Amino acid sequence: MKINYLSSTLTILVISWISCQCSSEQDKTYQVIKQSIDQVKVINAHEHQHWPEEFGDHEFGFYHVLATTYLSSDIRSAGAPFGDMNMFDSLDMDALWEGVEDGLNYSRNTSYYNHFVKGLKTLYGFNDLYFTKENIRILDQQIRKNYQNYEEWLDSAFHKAGFDLMFVDQYWNPFNCELDERYFALVFHINPLVMEASNRPARDKIKKGIFEFAEKEGYNIEDFEDYLSFCEYLFRKNVEHNAVCVKNSMAYSRSLDYENVPFEEAKSLFAKPSDSLTPEEAKKIQDFMFHWVIKKSIEYDLPIQIHTGYLAGNGNVLDNGQPVKLNNLFLMYPDAKFVLFHGGYPWTGEYAALGKMFSNVYLDIVWLPQITREHAILALDEMLDCVPYNKFFWGGDCGLIEESVGSLEYGKEVLAEVLAKRVDRGLMTVDVAQEIAEGMFRNNAIEVFQLEKKLADRPIFNRQNM
Ligand SMILES: [Zn+2]
Numbered sequence: 016m017k018i019n020y021l022s023s024t025l026t027i028l029v030i031s032w033i034s035c036q037c038s039s040e041q042d043k044t045y046q047v048i049k050q051s052i053d054q055v056k057v058i059n060a061h062e063h064q065h066w067p068e069e070f071g072d073h074e075f076g077f078y079h080v081l082a083t084t085y086l087s088s089d090i091r092s093a094g095a096p097f098g099d100m101n102m103f104d105s106l107d108m109d110a111l112w113e114g115v116e117d118g119l120n121y122s123r124n125t126s127y128y129n130h131f132v133k134g135l136k137t138l139y140g141f142n143d144l145y146f147t148k149e150n151i152r153i154l155d156q157q158i159r160k161n162y163q164n165y166e167e168w169l170d171s172a173f174h175k176a177g178f179d180l181m182f183v184d185q186y187w188n189p190f191n192c193e194l195d196e197r198y199f200a201l202v203f204h205i206n207p208l209v210m211e212a213s214n215r216p217a218r219d220k221i222k223k224g225i226f227e228f229a230e231k232e233g234y235n236i237e238d239f240e241d242y243l244s245f246c247e248y249l250f251r252k253n254v255e256h257n258a259v260c261v262k263n264s265m266a267y268s269r270s271l272d273y274e275n276v277p278f279e280e281a282k283s284l285f286a287k288p289s290d291s292l293t294p295e296e297a298k299k300i301q302d303f304m305f306h307w308v309i310k311k312s313i314e315y316d317l318p319i320q321i322h323t324g325y326l327a328g329n330g331n332v333l334d335n336g337q338p339v340k341l342n343n344l345f346l347m348y349p350d351a352k353f354v355l356f357h358g359g360y361p362w363t364g365e366y367a368a369l370g371k372m373f374s375n376v377y378l379d380i381v382w383l384p385q386i387t388r389e390h391a392i393l394a395l396d397e398m399l400d401c402v403p404y405n406k407f408f409w410g411g412d413c414g415l416i417e418e419s420v421g422s423l424e425y426g427k428e429v430l431a432e433v434l435a436k437r438v439d440r441g442l443m444t445v446d447v448a449q450e451i452a453e454g455m456f457r458n459n460a461i462e463v464f465q466l467e468k469k470l471a472d473r474p475i476f477n478r479q480n481m
Pocket of ligand 1: 061062063184412
């Protein structure tokens, strides 16, 4: 009995020693890789950075910033109505906490919650794991101070986090081509070109969206050819303003299957009053238009970013964004560069397969770590098992700098964890792991979006000059 007891004690000791050694080795590898990622000057290939005034006339405090984050969707998902900034202007901190407390606390487990906390940790020295009534009060004061001069705050936060350039998709202001090029690169948001082609205002109706903008720019749209010439003008204008790519986020309003519709058919459907079109006919015009956009993107040498998978907010048609629906386009346009977003979550395997199968399909894991950190680790490990590493990018996908910084920290942690595990399993050397990280956070974007010249010639230009 004594011998048995001794041998089992010894076994336990040996196992604990081995597992201790293993975990400290893993920690060491993780730290080496994470530290090298921290040195990378990050090209962030997708953001929605706003100036605070673009959210309306508010004096920004903690709750205003919170309302712009993904976490606000989890608060609503937990059952708490949340997000009306006008309410934040008038209620005191106690009343605001009371309204948000339950929804916020029920979200303490989510990546939406935790990555936002990470951003506040980096930028505000916020060291708590959870928000409380008391620590929000302190954050609120700090945020109010910073937002009194947001431009200065953005500049310091942007550089502190290690950003070099952010691509900005201004879906809320899609015809604006003016950006502060010290920080941002223009993304040509093409949804209106496609979606509004099937929503032409009648002659006697007030023009909106693309038709209003066309009139402002001196274009008279009488027929489909006129419409296409105006769309061509928008391409030229965006290219003149150094657009780095086009962006399709249509999964928010329709399915990603685009059939190949002949020009004559689209032309005759465009000629019909839009309010008389059946949903199938409206879809046909849109389908034609996206094929047209792809051809123009090839001509102007612009990669095409496409939202796939999970949809932000609360309530939508998940099925719209299934990545495999785009398969016909990858076959049809080998000269186009398609950049699929968000890991196609929850269709991450399908997404990886498309990146593997097509040389013209790239994978931007933007936002995936914030949707679910743990699935991002599993999925990215799988993707790195099958897709060459020059095909990956990273982006933040956030409205304000605090959340972008948290997203970056999350993205770095996810990649470092995946790479460290692969190094420790003997699947990869540290130098290749570092090259993968530099590729995903910088070099691949420079190569595919041809940023070398842009970065070298970056003008000293700011909003005062606009
Ligand atoms: Zn986005």
